[in-house]
Amino acid sequence: MIHIKDLYHTFSIGKRGKEKRVPVLKNVSLDIKKGQIVSIVGKSGSGKSTLLHVLAGFMRPESGSIIVANQETSRLSESEHAAFRLNNFGFIFQNFQLMPGLTAFENIELPLKLKGIPKKERHPNVEALVKKVGLTQVADHYPNELSGGQQQRVSIARALVTNSPIILADEPTGSLDSETEQEILLLIQSLNESLGLTFVIITHDDEVANIAHEKYRLHDGVLVNGGVLHVV
């Protein structure tokens, strides 16, 4: 489903005229099968967010290729990538990124509105998801009236509502206490099993990373899987 080959990326660091190019992704290669949960664990600064941003098309890599659902995405224009992203990726963030002026229901509904789906089609779809993620009792609450775990459930339902097959999760339990973390991880596993969704989770936490079918580690931009060095 996702084939990443020899991704290489550097950032420019330092004052203008005296910048240094520092490599952040060093020939990263990664294959992700449909329906897998894959985790990429690494310390702060190891390159996890950069890898996720390149995969999602928010940044263009310096070199290397990314094929998602048979489409070479690293060559798409910005507008082509935005359309591709909308149809293929859902996003879950550490800080939920909900719209404060919209209820839980309306936050989940928003991507469908943006896609121009009529209300009659939107509502049954959102209602089913509200039920699936366990928010029926609080669907008309605003984000500041919800617990952290409930807010993350809203954000997960919003990621699923457009039927994107791949969910990219950036520290999905980073703002939650350990009990709520377990609930959210169980929800991710059950959605993976029941809907066959592919999850890519980046985290600094091995406990979170351990729910994955395949666990990778990033060390200073070098990706390692199961002790085997993929890249040197």
Ligand SMILES: Nc1ncnc2c1ncn2[C@@H]1O[C@H](COP(=O)(O)OP(=O)(O)OP(=O)(O)O)[C@@H](O)[C@H]1O
């Ligand atoms: N826009 C940028 N310009 C220059 N350097 C950057 C930029 N973005 C990230 N970096 C550097 O690239 C390296 C990798 O950053 P990245 O955010 O991908 O790491 P991370 O593993 O996600 O870290 P964290 O867990 O703290 O979010 C870091 O050394 C960071 O300082």
